[in-house]
Amino acid sequence: MLESLVSLESMSLSSMDVSVLERLKWLQQQQQQQQQQQQQQVLSSTNASPELLQFHGTNNDELLQNTFSHFQMLRSGFGPNYSMGFGPSHEPMDGCISRTNSCQMDQADTVGVMLKNSEENIAFSLKSKRKSEVKTRAEEKTEKKIKVEAETESNMKVKSNLSNTEASSETSKQTSKGASEIQKLDYIHVRARRGQATDRHSLAERARREKISKKMKYLQDLVPGCNKVTGRAGMLDEIINYVQSLQRQVEFLSMKLAVLNPELELAMEDLSVKQFQAYFTNLPVLVASKPSLMVDAPLFPLDQQGSLDLSVINPNQATSIEAPSASWETQSQSLYNTSSLGFQY
Amino acid sequence: MASADKPINTDVPEKDVFALHFLQSLSNLRRQNAFNSPDDTTNNRVKKIKKAAYVSMARAAGGTNRLWSRALLRRAAKENNKVVIFSRRKKRVTWLRRSNRRDPVDAERLRNLLPGGGAMETSKLMEETAHYIKCLSMQVKVMQCLVDGLSAK
Numbered sequence: 001m002l003e004s005l006v007s008l009e010s011m012s013l014s015s016m017d018v019s020v021l022e023r024l025k026w027l028q029q030q031q032q033q034q035q036q037q038q039q040q041q042v043l044s045s046t047n048a049s050p051e052l053l054q055f056h057g058t059n060n061d062e063l064l065q066n067t068f069s070h071f072q073m074l075r076s077g078f079g080p081n082y083s084m085g086f087g088p089s090h091e092p093m094d095g096c097i098s099r100t101n102s103c104q105m106d107q108a109d110t111v112g113v114m115l116k117n118s119e120e121n122i123a124f125s126l127k128s129k130r131k132s133e134v135k136t137r138a139e140e141k142t143e144k145k146i147k148v149e150a151e152t153e154s155n156m157k158v159k160s161n162l163s164n165t166e167a168s169s170e171t172s173k174q175t176s177k178g179a180s181e182i183q184k185l186d187y188i189h190v191r192a193r194r195g196q197a198t199d200r201h202s203l204a205e206r207a208r209r210e211k212i213s214k215k216m217k218y219l220q221d222l223v224p225g226c227n228k229v230t231g232r233a234g235m236l237d238e239i240i241n242y243v244q245s246l247q248r249q250v251e252f253l254s255m256k257l258a259v260l261n262p263e264l265e266l267a268m269e270d271l272s273v274k275q276f277q278a279y280f281t282n283l284p285v286l287v288a289s290k291p292s293l294m295v296d297a298p299l300f301p302l303d304q305q306g307s308l309d310l311s312v313i314n315p316n317q318a319t320s321i322e323a324p325s326a327s328w329e330t331q332s333q334s335l336y337n338t339s340s341l342g343f344q345y
Numbered sequence: 346m347a348s349a350d351k352p353i354n355t356d357v358p359e360k361d362v363f364a365l366h367f368l369q370s371l372s373n374l375r376r377q378n379a380f381n382s383p384d385d386t387t388n389n390r391v392k393k394i395k396k397a398a399y400v401s402m403a404r405a406a407g408g409t410n411r412l413w414s415r416a417l418l419r420r421a422a423k424e425n426n427k428v429v430i431f432s433r434r435k436k437r438v439t440w441l442r443r444s445n446r447r448d449p450v451d452a453e454r455l456r457n458l459l460p461g462g463g464a465m466e467t468s469k470l471m472e473e474t475a476h477y478i479k480c481l482s483m484q485v486k487v488m489q490c491l492v493d494g495l496s497a498k
Contacts, residue, residue, distance in 0.1 A: 208468065258394050
């Protein structure tokens with residue numbers, strides 16, 4: 001069975017793009033027949049191959065094509081997530097298929113590629129998978145209601161995960177692998193980049209590295225001035241510099257506070273009402289976060305005193321106030337908060 | 346586990362939460378009479394204030410949910426000869442993992458900077474760094490406001 005497919009592919013490999021399309025269609029039909037024989041599943045093969053190929057065209061990813069074929073077979077529980085559409089035309093797909101057309105098909109490789117220990121691979125891949133990318137791609141496709149086997153479900157996840165890891169690389173893949181791998185449902189099909197190892201560890205490493213790079217991108221947005229630097233080392237240096245500068249700032253400000261110590265103590269004795277005023281004039285954004293802390297009666301005169309001070313402080317720091325009227329309202333609330341704050345001590 | 350954890354949660358509370366905690370810790374310091382004459386140098390005071398700043402930041406922002414805040418609080422408590430007990434909600438970070446998964450990118454300097462950074466995976470380190478940066482900047486703003494408020498009088 002496999003050899004027949006192989007022979008067919010070898011026949012068609014020499015031909016042009018369109019034949020690849022037809023070959024894949026044929027393969028799909030073959031697969032469908034086999035499935036109907038073996039597993040009594042219904043594959044809408046007519047839908048399958050164009051979708052496959054369109055999908056292939058949009059994503060330039062053979063593994064995705066492969067996974068998608070499996071996905072049709074496997075999926076049951078992913079209903080609304082994976083919706084398909086016959087979006088793109090055949091032309092871009094032809095282009096990419098032609099690119100892959102030149103690849104040699106090597107039977108031995110495909111066998112070698114297949115990992116036979118499904119259990120561990122499922123566990124491994126599930127850890128490192130990126131479902132979101134699969135979903136965004138799968139949303140282009142129509143939903144397939146096909147019976148699923150337990151392990152093949154996770155197979156699909158594995159493949160989609162691996163396809164994600166490889167789609168990001170965008171290197172040339174081997175179509176032939178996909179063809180023969182369609183046949184074997186039991187195995188987890190790993191699509192490796194050209195010249196890269198396909199063992200579990202390297203894949204895990206790759207997934208982990210991509211996670212880390214994603215997080216570093218997030219950090220890049222956080223740290224100002226990190227856009228100019230490219231590369232991990234430069235960004236790391238920038239991040240480290242920024243953290244160091246922030247820590248130095250904290251130390252510097254604490255030194256300042258220590259110098260201002262007597263005034264600090266004076267302010268503290270006022271139950272930090274004035275300090276909060278000082279804060280609030282600089283922090284127009286105030287969340288009345290503690291409504292439960294209402295003012296206590298003995299502190300009421302303090303509030304009045306505080307409000308008086310408000311009028312003093314406000315003009316001094318008027319530059320930092322964006323909405324003076326709002327700050328007045330918030331300050332009254334804050335006074336309540338701070339007055340009760342004293343009681344928390 | 347790492348499934349589609351795209352929105353990395355690095356939310357930091359508002360400025361006044363930081364302000365509140367910082368002022369609380371400062372007043373605690375004052376109550377301990379730490380600012381009296383025994384502090385011959387300003388250095389001790391500075392250190393205490395700095396420590397109060399960090400501890401309050403850890404409490405305000407991270408609580409016990411963040412690894413760096415936990416490590417900070419633990420370190421501070423150790424200096425005071427106290428014991429900090431954290432309720433473990435998540436599983437313990439396996440040190441096995443740590444030894445295996447660090448090979449290509451070793452952000453050693455970053456680990457030294459970040460409190461508790463030595464025991465994290467690199468990806469976790471990045472998350473914690475992001476949150477730490479946000480909290481630090483917030484704390485800096487709070488302290489700056491305080492300094493401005495005090496020095497303006």
